[in-house]
Amino acid sequence: MTTPLLEIKNLHAEVDGNEILNGVNLTINAGEVHSIMGPNGSGKSTLAQVLAGKDDYDVTEGQVLYKGKDLLDLDPNERACEGLFLAFQYPVEIPGVSSMQFLKAAVNAKREYHGLEELDGVELLRLFQEKAKVVNVNMEMVKRNVNEGFSGGEKKRFEIFQMAVLDSEMAILDETDSGLDIDALRIVSEGVNNMRDGKRGFLVITHYQRLLNHIVPDVVHVLVDGQIVKSGGIEVATELEEQGYAGWAEIETTTAS
């Protein structure tokens, strides 16, 4: 059996002494799309941030293997260079840094990490144009400063564009659907679907089933109070949509007792 792309084993994490992740187990193989659903405060975003390497969280127990390597041992930038990508829920605005300059730096940082020659301006531009087509974004966006003055939809599209440009192998989409209208949601989803090639892995974090109509996952997990309480096919999401999260919290209580 091949090594899974991402393996999360009994992951516990806390912030300021409050435990948020309470023993998460999750395995994603190459080519799979997994979705994590859960109520507010269940730890969805924390999981995403811990995987990306945000140092606000302390991992107190457990292990994360990425392509068989200890992910938690790597700096955030090393994780990115290894192909892990986090599409932020709230991408930060960075005045003064052009998106072009930012992407150039990111692409070449990854190439340098892998011992590859840096791309020159022409090659980069070609890359950007090609990827812009794949994920349906306008190149005009690249001329502006990173996320500065972007609408909510533009920010999310720019995240997907970066995912394509950086050719990520394991992408974590943290509530990429939040704040999007239906058209923006469709464009973002198409971008992700166009990236699905049987090799990459996706972890789609969302509060609503809506997104999963567009990006159809192989496995749906329900995260409640920092633990996955149920996993299954797309039908889990449908049930959840019909019953809400309250039911799942109860299930968790009953299983726990």
Add this chain to the structure above:
Amino acid sequence: MTTTEEVAKLTHEKRDYKYGFVTDVDQEFAPPGLSEDIVRFISDKKGEPEWLLEWRLKSLRHWQTMETPSWEFLPYGYEEPDYQAISYYAAPKEKPKSLDELDPAILETYNKLGIPLAEQKVLAGIEGAAASAADARGMGGVAVDAVFDSVSVATTFQDELAKHGIVFCPISEAVQSHPELVKKYLGSVVPYSDNFYATLNSAVFSDGSFVYIPKGVRCPMELSTYFRINASNTGQFERTLIVADEGSYVSYLEGCTAPMRDENQLHAAVVELVAHKDAQIKYSTIQNWYPGDETGKGGIFNFVTKRGLCEGDHSHISWTQVETGSAVTWKYPSCILKGDHSKGEFYSVALTNLRQQADTGTKMVHIGKNTTSHIISKGISAGEGHNTYRGLVQMNKGAANAKNFTQCDSILIGDKCGAHTFPYIDVRNPSASAEHEASTTKIAEDQLFYCTARGIEEEDAVSLLVNGFCKEVFNELPMEFAVEANKLLAVSLEGSVG
């Protein structure tokens, strides 16, 4: 007439100061003037221990070497009080043994001011808080220390509070009953040499309130002091000291009024707060001293030093003030954030109308790690008033990850007033962050027009908008006080009797 002209006209009309009456009581005065003899006289009157007399004398000697501060931004200036013409002690001759023996004239004074000094009435408030909200001024559920000129004349609910181990009494009484506490904390936050007015206060302070909340106790009711200047040619130099021991909580309110007089009177108070580990002190002030008339004649000089020390980790002090009175105000309720994770807050509404001048704001000194401070200041300038916000945010070297946010807004009503903003931001730690935002605008004509187009009277519309402008601060006040503040603002602004 345009809307603003209308408003300007309204604000120029002489407003009624409904607390401007004088109470006729038989009082005892110290002869005017300031000397070691006077200090000894005051100390003797109160039967103070030697150490306190020495402390007063030390303060006096230091004060004699000091100069009046001149950095305040007071465009009209003010006539410096003649410190030798003031009487530093005025007290009703009859010292009551209990509330029942209180001079009826004084009781009546407080009734007129809406401060009930009768416990049974207020007690009802504790048992059924809502029921007492209808009480005059809504002072139900509040223990009151009433300070009349230089002395405390009545303190309610002392027995009830004592059950919780809480000490709430005149500071002169605390000197006798809890000398170790007074000695430990007096001058620990505002040293005797701190500034001109605080030093003067240290020499001659007459009375004020003392509060001690023991470890882990949540004070079951609001504590309050009501200051009244009555006599003429006197100053009021009260001193308040509040100590919240570990894990305790107290909310304290302060109100003030004075008769209408043509001459200026000096009020130079000192307030010291000490919050130990995990303790919280909420201090609210509604200051409505007589502001003088529209020509700038008379009114109180309100030169006050208020400072809180967040001594312990996770301690929390918040100041809320509504300043509508006084001819000249000089006041910066401050927080020294010494404990790690301690928090300081300052919420202020300052209104100047007539020819009032206010230079007020806060100081937040961040010493401990992860300390935070929050400043919301709302200045309203009307008539010929000048309103200045002056604030210091200081991040010391050790204040890693300290954070401050300051929002400082002013509105101008009429074209003869001024609004000024002078923040000082001093950052010496690279992980600390200080953020300051300020704006000054005239009262929004489109909003006024919108209101009047819906049939709201001009003056009501102004008051409505001003209240909206101040909402963030009023939200911090205990509910009954917030209602009062709203009314007070309307009165101060419109000249209509509330």
Add this chain to the structure above:
Amino acid sequence: MTETTIDKPTDAYADTYANAFAAVVAHAEGNGTAPLNALRQAAFDDFARLGIPTTRHEDWRYTNLRKLANTAFTRPQTGAEVTADDIAPFMIAGLDAHLIVFVDGYYREDLSQIDEHPEGTAIGSIAEAYQKGCTGIGDYLGKQVDTANDALGALNTALMEDGVAVYLKAGKKIDKPVHVLSIATAHSNSAMTHPRNLIVAGEGAEATVIEHYVSLGGENYFNNTVTELFAADHAVVHHYMLEREAESATNISTLAIHQGERSDVHSHTVLLGGELVRNNVRPVMAGKDAHCLINGLFVGHGAQTLDNAMRVEHAAPNCRSRQFYKGIMNDQSHGVFTGRIIVQEDGQQTDAIQSNRNMLLSDDARMNARPQLEIYADDVRCTHGATTGQVDPEAVFYFRARGLPEDVARAMLIYAFAAEGFDRMQLVPVRALLADEMIAKLPMANKLSAEFNEEIKERLYRI
């Protein structure tokens, strides 16, 4: 409000400045500026009365001038021997400009190159203008400086001998910028100079002036410049102040601006050099509908003190002012920003915005910010904002999540922070010069690849 130690100025300076004053007056006949002696005398009397300000003075709260009170500064008798080769490094690459050179305060016609400029415009030295009989300068000189209250302005006025004069009649335009290069040398130890510049733009006239301060081995000297700028109705003037002196220099500069109706003045200041630098910018918008832009960047390292004091006065209706100042403080440097917006009673419909943002890069750096509003008119919209903090950790994480190492992320963010200040400058060659110097000065430059540095510069130049 914190008590500051007060330095009692020694009496020594009294002689220092009195001697210099006597020398200036004695020299005035020779250089043709004797008509200014009355002005000098009155200003000297003011200075003698005011003395060197101490930190007790609210305007000088954070900047200690004890060095001025305790050093026997002398007036250089002559300028040093300096050749065209010596000054070549100070030329601004790619800038086609009129060049006016002062060495130790003395005008050097031989090193200057004033190209052809339209009739009705004049570019030259003030002393030279007096020698040629252009006494009209007296109609402007001193009108914008409040010597009664401004000690350093008074000192400059008392000891001024020369400086640049740029004059434009109504409707005239000088296309090329005027580059005023002031060089301080090691020629005379503890030298002091008091350059006095005058820019007069008539109705609808247009000009750009660059004041550029550099050192040639100069140590421990004191430069106290005053520039008066008069922009008549509809005039457009762009002014640059570039401080690149040796890091032992004391530089105090004052740009005092008077603006007429619908005039438009842009002031750009970049402080990189100097040990103790005080930069005063004081526009008075006296005509309605005037506009001014006050843009600045100060980058401190070592033990530099970089103090910026803005005083923007709205004295007429419907004027608009924009202030943007940014500071980056490293090592033990100390940054100060005081920005006062004053709206006079006639300043109705004022629209004023002030923004001061600062970054501290080291544990020992310090920043004092005092954004101030002083408002006497009611129909105004004034805002100010000031922030001081570190490089935004959220932004650093975002960069790292895209594969960039932390130090690179920080460097990019710091340069980007500075770049916003450059973006407002129209002269691209000036931006390029400053970007190079700033990158050289900030230590993270070596964290970035050479190519990357080029990209940063490209970004800073925005070519």
